[in-house]
Amino acid sequence: EVQLVESGGGLVQPGGSLRLSCAASGFTFSTCWMGWVRQDPGKGLQWVANINPDGSQTYYVDSVKGRFTISRDNAKNSLYLQMSSLRAEDTAMYYCIQWLNTAVDVWGRGTTVTVSS
């Protein structure tokens, strides 16, 4: 069964840092584009970041550039999102995603990040 399981969410103060992890199973992780999508509570979806199969190319939505870093460890079938200088507007459910061509084929269940003092 194809599965993505996120972890690492929680409550963090503004300006703080957090590292999200995503454990992948059931598919050949090292050949897939991966990414993160977030959803504000009760609101819409926002694409956050993508990374290519070997980790050499990364892309970010403008609002997180310079603050977030997406990375992967193909040996561990794991995806990461290092988030720093967190703001209240980063509060959201963060989904780990697998891309198939240009569509999100698989979604994790999400991990909640709350930025508040």
Add this chain to the structure above:
Amino acid sequence: QSALTQPPSASGSPGQSVTISCTGTSSDVGGYNHVSWYQQHPGKAPKLMLYEVSKRPSGVPDRFSGSKSGNTASLTVSGLQAEDEADYYCNSYAGGGSLYVFGTGTKVTVL
């Protein structure tokens, strides 16, 4: 990168059809045939319903169809069923440094 524009809500009776629009620009929807649609039930992760404008993944009923004209893509749900009541989001490839943009979302209600 601005979100793609969708109507906030749409509705129809069981058996009827509902169509949801997704309007972008020539830099996203109009520039590429890489529009996908997602269904999200409350408290659940989204599910891919259509990709590359009109292609259905395995397991998605053929009641779901898609099209595109200019800068606007559309999702049509025919023969509405109670389980189709959900939020629907479009997504488009946008190129450049910020690759993808989602729509604002549409809540579909089955009356």
